[in-house]
Amino acid sequence: MGHHEAAKAARTLRHRALLRAGLTVTAAGAALAGAGSAAQAAPVAEAPATGQSAMANDLAAGAQGAAGAVGYAIAPAKSLRLDPLANTGVDPLNNGVGTQVADFQPVSTEMATSPVTSGGALKDLPVAGQAAGLLPG
Known part of the structure; x- marks a missing residue:
């Protein structure tokens, strides 16, 4: 190996080390800048007028927000397919037992298992679907 090849390898190692150090400093600076902007104080809310309770207003707003969020969270769950392997050749739930005397x-x-094995959702089940209809969303 010649002398000129050794210098090139050392130069490459130095460049990589400098690149890593620069990236580390940049990432640390970005993290500190993000933390500094997130630490700013929020504006102070005004005191409620006389006769109003701040606690009652907060509780009413919180209950209204929670009721709206529950509907949006439950609606997809009621129409979600219960058996992801339904209508496929490898569905382990697609089995029925029958007899005739x-x-x-x-x-x-099969009458009881067909809503699940045909790809139905919670709202499609005979008894649970009626109960799910009572849920918001």
Whole structure:
């Protein structure tokens, strides 16, 4: 190995070290700038007028916000597909048991399991769907 090849390798190592140091300093500066801007104080709210309770206003606003948020959070859950493997060849829930005794009508479990195995959601289930209808959203 010649002398000129060793100098090139050392130069490359120095460049990488300087690049890493520069990136580290830049990241630290960005983190400090972000922390400094987040630490600013929020404006002070005015005191309520006489006869009004700040606690009652806060509780009413909080309850209204929570009621609205619950509806938006529950609505997708009611229409979410319960069995992600439904209508596929590998669905482990797609099994039913049936029997028929003499001349009586056949009895099967497919009537109870078909809403789930056909890709239904919570709102499509016979009893739970009616109960889910009572939920907001």
